Amino acid sequence: MTQLVLEQLLNGLQFGLMLFLIASGLTLVFGIMDMINLSHGSLYMGGAYLGAAAAQASGSFVIGLCAAMLGMAVIGIVLELLLLRRLYLRDHLAQVLATFALILIANDLVRMIWGPQPLMLNPPAALAGPVELFGFSYPAYRLLIIAIGLAVALLLYLLVSHTRVGMWVRAGAANRTMAECMGVDVRWLFTGLFALGAALAAAAGTLLGPLLAVQVGMGENILILAFVVIVIGGIGSIRGALVGALLVGVVDTLGRALLPTLLRAVSAPEVAGHLGPALASIMIYLLMAAILFWRPQGLFPARA
Amino acid sequence: MSALLEVRNLAAAYGESQVLFDIGLTVREGEVATLLGRNGMGKSSTVRAICGMLPLLPVGGGELRFAGRSIAGERPDRIARLGVALVPEGRQVFANLTVREHLAAFAANRFNRPDPWTADKVFAFFPQLAERQHHLGNRLSGGEQQMLAIGRALTTNPRLLILDEATEGLAPLIREEIWTCLASLRAAGQTILVIDKYVERLIALADHHSIVEKGRIVWQGSSAALDADHGIWHRYLGV
Numbered sequence: 001m002t003q004l005v006l007e008q009l010l011n012g013l014q015f016g017l018m019l020f021l022i023a024s025g026l027t028l029v030f031g032i033m034d035m036i037n038l039s040h041g042s043l044y045m046g047g048a049y050l051g052a053a054a055a056q057a058s059g060s061f062v063i064g065l066c067a068a069m070l071g072m073a074v075i076g077i078v079l080e081l082l083l084l085r086r087l088y089l090r091d092h093l094a095q096v097l098a099t100f101a102l103i104l105i106a107n108d109l110v111r112m113i114w115g116p117q118p119l120m121l122n123p124p125a126a127l128a129g130p131v132e133l134f135g136f137s138y139p140a141y142r143l144l145i146i147a148i149g150l151a152v153a154l155l156l157y158l159l160v161s162h163t164r165v166g167m168w169v170r171a172g173a174a175n176r177t178m179a180e181c182m183g184v185d186v187r188w189l190f191t192g193l194f195a196l197g198a199a200l201a202a203a204a205g206t207l208l209g210p211l212l213a214v215q216v217g218m219g220e221n222i223l224i225l226a227f228v229v230i231v232i233g234g235i236g237s238i239r240g241a242l243v244g245a246l247l248v249g250v251v252d253t254l255g256r257a258l259l260p261t262l263l264r265a266v267s268a269p270e271v272a273g274h275l276g277p278a279l280a281s282i283m284i285y286l287l288m289a290a291i292l293f294w295r296p297q298g299l300f301p302a303r304a
Numbered sequence: 305m306s307a308l309l310e311v312r313n314l315a316a317a318y319g320e321s322q323v324l325f326d327i328g329l330t331v332r333e334g335e336v337a338t339l340l341g342r343n344g345m346g347k348s349s350t351v352r353a354i355c356g357m358l359p360l361l362p363v364g365g366g367e368l369r370f371a372g373r374s375i376a377g378e379r380p381d382r383i384a385r386l387g388v389a390l391v392p393e394g395r396q397v398f399a400n401l402t403v404r405e406h407l408a409a410f411a412a413n414r415f416n417r418p419d420p421w422t423a424d425k426v427f428a429f430f431p432q433l434a435e436r437q438h439h440l441g442n443r444l445s446g447g448e449q450q451m452l453a454i455g456r457a458l459t460t461n462p463r464l465l466i467l468d469e470a471t472e473g474l475a476p477l478i479r480e481e482i483w484t485c486l487a488s489l490r491a492a493g494q495t496i497l498v499i500d501k502y503v504e505r506l507i508a509l510a511d512h513h514s515i516v517e518k519g520r521i522v523w524q525g526s527s528a529a530l531d532a533d534h535g536i537w538h539r540y541l542g543v
Contacts (some may be wrong), residue, residue: 164408174399181357183381187379304401
């Protein structure tokens with residue numbers, strides 16, 4: 001049992017860190033520009049497809065990962081300059097409609113290029129096997145994902161907390177007008193941020209590719225989770241996105257793995273069989289409701 | 305002395321409702337100028353227009369020149385980088401930046417001023433802030449926030465410093481501290497445009513005054529002229 005919990009905790013950590021890669025871009029876009037970008041999940045999907053295609057063509061997972069990040073950063077910049085920039089001053093309904101259209105376009109574009117079948121993406125050969133860890137074996141590839149996730153979180157932390165650009169980002173998230181009055185060109189800052197967010201979402205897509213299927217529509221499921229994460233963490237806060245992502249990752253993974261077992265121990269098998277999976281899938285929403293009841297602005301609100 | 309800021313026939317509106325009809329004023333290099341008037345007459349709107357936050361009317365919006373070039377239609381960040389620094393109404397410190405970060409994030413010396421303002425120089429100017437340099441902006445008292453807003457503007461080493469209601473809502477002792485600080489900035493040669501309501505203090509501090517009523521400049525003159533005619537105070541300032 002301890003081993004199962006430990007293993008699921010690691011899985012939760014790994015899933016949470018990938019959620020963080022996706023949510024960090026989303027929270028900054030929402031926090032600074034007050035822009036709801038539903039197409040963020042499409043950047044994740046596009047990254048997974050680009051990564052899988054480039055890895056297949058080159059035979060190297062690392063090249064696939066780099067191509068995905070670079071490619072989606074460029075696509076992100078183009079998207080921001082051509083379309084999203086026009087939406088910042090519009091109301092949320094216009095933003096939701098336009099970016100929902102982007103989801104549909106992206107899904108059909110991917111289907112036209114790669115077809116309706118899911119793509120296969122293999123983890124690097126050296127990491128395909130398991131490693132011994134605390135007396136049980138755990139997939140080496142999942143450990144790599146955890147390591148990359150932690151490294152990116154650390155880099156983002158350093159960028160946001162210890163550089164002038166990071167101060168501008170935080171100032172922009174707290175009070176955009178005042179940041180502009182202090183001479184910060186928030187428009188270009190935001191183009192750069194959007195490219196970074198797209199690259200991180202693409203990284204998450206490629207890294208999760210070998211674990212989940214690379215398929216059309218993969219972005220929508222993760223987008224909903226990412227919104228839960230940033231609402232829990234406080235919109236506009238990178239620290240909030242990290243804490244929220246880890247909470248959601250761990251609670252969701254542990255809930256799905258352990259709740260049915262726990263329920264079987266305390267109730268009739270048929271009740272547990274129905275209730276377990278249902279309860280497991282709403283755990284993160286219960287978590288969100290509880291946190292919002294306690295802190296309506298999320299855990300680390302960027303705005304005062 | 306050459307004119308640093310020139311505003312001519314400025315007109316601006318929030319959507320359909322026009323708030324500025326005919327604003328004209330000049331601030332010369334090294335001068336302290338004021339903008340006076342009762343609440344809601346257009347002082348803050350004038351400041352917002354100068355800083356690029358309130359667009360001029362597309363037709364008949366008037367002229368806005370800074371350091372010899374037109375800044376009408378420029379974005380706020382561009383105007384700031386040209387050398388206009390704002391200490392805004394309500395102070396607007398960043399809740400998620402520490403005091404030291406406020407003074408480091410925007411620091412610049414774009415006009416190669418000798419002995420420029422730095423975070424450490426601001427701390428020497430406002431010793432109270434030095435004690436709280438690792439506190440977040442929203443953990444400060446009102447007076448400390450005001451000092452921080454002034455310090456933050458100074459670290460950009462601006463050619464023109466604009467203070468919008470810098471003494472509003474402060475305790476009398478803190479208010480005096482702010483006036484002393486403005487006097488020493490003036491002595492150091494800083495060009496300043498002040499919006500405030502303490503006429504006696506402003507007469508002592510400033511060279512030149514403009515009074516705004518219902519979006520129009522209705523009186524302009526020197527400190528001596530304003531001091532001599534208390535009828536103006538009653539008529540336009542309600543003092």
